[in-house]
Amino acid sequence: MKKLITALAFASLACTTALQAQAADPKTELAEKIVKLRQGPEMDQLTSQLAGSATQDLIANWAPRLQNNVPKAKQQKASEALNAELKKYADDTQQLISKQVAKVSKDVLVPAYAERFTLEELQQIAAFFESPAIKKYQTTAPELGNMFIQKLIDASRADVITRAKKFDDAAVKIVGETAAPKAGGPAKK
Known part of the structure; x- marks a missing residue:
């Protein structure tokens, strides 16, 4: 019984060590570090642009409807209400996109960096993004x-x-x- 417990303990230790070795792949760790260093104001700007693009699609769809379906006297109030809803949509959309950044980065960028760069290159890239000048550049x-x-x-x-x-x-x-012709109305020939 003692031999069985000892054998199981060694097997468990071997599995744990193997898993730690896989998780501690220096290329993967550096790739993860680089991805994290790349996140920041530029990524925030990208998510803002993506959300803005989605918002522009809604504006293009609803602006003609506002013009055609709402009497002129009520358009200002309706426009303000739509703008408030668009702001909520844009903010929510940006948050939804931002939540996906870490997952997509880990699923796509980390393996891509680890595959395309050597360990030495990844070390150089990480050092580059950690430099004070680059951090200042990313901020400004x-x-x-x-x-x-x-x-x-x-x-x-x-x-x-x-x-x-x-x-x-x-x-x-x-x-x-x-x-x-008004949007949605028949075109004259």
């Missing part, structure tokens, strides 16, 4: 990106408006100047 990159985008929009606005006017002029020649 969204703000700098927004500044750049705003200045780019400002700098190109006049040219884009001019080009839109040219498009409108060409479209009038092709389609004519009649008002567009």
Whole structure:
């Protein structure tokens, strides 16, 4: 009986050691570390953009309905109510997407990093993302990106408006100047 208990104890120890060895794969550990280091303001911005894109789809669907189904006198109030609901939707959607980041990162990115990079490369990448300069960059990159985008929009606005006017002029020649039919209404021939 004592030999059986000893044998079971050794077998259990061997299994535990094997599992720890699998879990302690240095490449996987470094890949997990890199994925965690990559999370931050840029990932927050990505989840915000994804939620914003989903919100834009709703706006495109419901804006014409607001115009066509709600009397003009009530459109302002209805618009405010829809905007409040859109904000709730956008916030909820961003949270739902954010909750999936860790799981998808672990399922997709960790194995991809471990497969594509050597241990030495993973160590270098981890050191890179741990450096104070990169941490500062990750913190300020969204703000700098927004500044750049705003200045780019400002700098190109006049040219884009001019080009839109040219498009409108060409479209009038092709389609004519009649008002567009209301969404959902029959088109005139």
